[in-house]
Amino acid sequence: MAATSTRDRILDALQRILIRQGTAAVTLESVAAEAGVSKGGLLYHFRSKQAMLQGLTRRIDEDAEAEFAQATREGVDVVRYFLQTSLPESDEEAALYWSVIAALRSGEGLTDDGTEVLANVFNRWSELLTDYIGDPVLAETVRLVGDGLYLSALSGLPRPDPDLLRRVFDRILEQVAATRGA
Incomplete structure (x- = not known):
């Protein structure tokens, strides 16, 4: 079974935050924390919210x-x-x-x-x-x-x-x- 890519983990984390808290709770920091990646790791895949x-x-x-x-x-x-x-x-x-x-x-x-x-x-x-x-x-x-x-x-x-x-x-x-x- 293939490991989930970092990009997919970030998008999964974004989905969870949207579901639980809505768009206002979406920040680069909150998504990075939810995905278990550094902010730099998130920025590598996505340059902005x-x-x-x-x-x-x-x-x-x-x-x-x-x-x-x-x-x-x-x-x-x-x-x-x-x-x-x-x-x-x-x-x-x-x-x-x-x-x-x-x-x-x-x-x-x-x-x-x-x-x-x-x-x-x-x-x-x-x-x-x-x-x-x-x-x-x-x-x-x-x-x-x-x-x-x-x-x-x-x-x-x-x-x-x-x-x-x-x-x-x-x-x-x-x-x-x-x-x-x-």
């Missing part, structure tokens, strides 16, 4: 690319996959993305490049859904349902009733099947 946050957004982009690859492999229903992955898998994942969104909204530490990386994730899903469904209006409806579920979960709102959510997904999937079969 902004660079660390950009590194994290790049990691999120890489994770999203892996999801896109999974969603587009042969035999996968892109709509079903998108809807099923629209709810964060854990409270930790939700807290991380909420912190990144908060950093985006505040402008703290994220450049246009960081914002562009995250916008790319949303745009890629729109493209995949439109290509798969063939109807841009229905694709946008699906994306908005998924985004609504995701952002509701991130903000700590209660999850929808599982039976009702299953029926919502079923209705959407029926509509997609009818559209694709037309």
Whole structure:
């Protein structure tokens, strides 16, 4: 098993601080201490807080690319996959993305490049859904349902009733099947 790189340890530490305390607690010193590296060691990989946050957004982009690859492999229903992955898998994942969104909204530490990386994730899903469904209006409806579920979960709102959510997904999937079969 390969050892975790120092860069990954720093990004993992950044994530933990974002989850526990939010963007205001992120400093070069706090991340270095959490990662178990010297400030100089951190600066070797990331020259600033902004660079660390950009590194994290790049990691999120890489994770999203892996999801896109999974969603587009042969035999996968892109709509079903998108809807099923629209709810964060854990409270930790939700807290991380909420912190990144908060950093985006505040402008703290994220450049246009960081914002562009995250916008790319949303745009890629729109493209995949439109290509798969063939109807841009229905694709946008699906994306908005998924985004609504995701952002509701991130903000700590209660999850929808599982039976009702299953029926919502079923209705959407029926509509997609009818559209694709037309």
